[in-house]
Amino acid sequence: MFGLGWQELLLILIVLLILFGGKRLPELARGLGSGIKEFKKALREDETTSQNEKPKEIEQKTEKKD
Template sequence: MNNLGTGEILIVAIVLFILFGGKKLPELARGLGEAGRQFNAAFKGEDETDKPKKTPPKKDTKVSASKKGGD
């Protein structure tokens, strides 16, 4: 009963394009995505401070001493 087929999705996309225009749709989708992420984070009880910050791995800056061959 709640199945959306390709035809229905296409009709909804055309109506949205007519209502909001081509420039406004990406902004609308971005806003909906951000709202969904915030909702999921709030539902799980997470906060921005709870997430570990991603830091790039430290590069090894030590220069290894070359061996002098004395054969």
């Protein structure tokens, strides 16, 4: 995982706990999780859209040649 050991992850967690507190940390994690979920959803939608448009582009190019 990005070359981080357990000591580094523990240090990052402690720093986050000090900065944001115990009550705010779960809210931040939830927000980060939902942001990642939305990003992946947008990527999937973009892939399906681009796959659907490729055959249309090929058809248009062949029609222009005729």
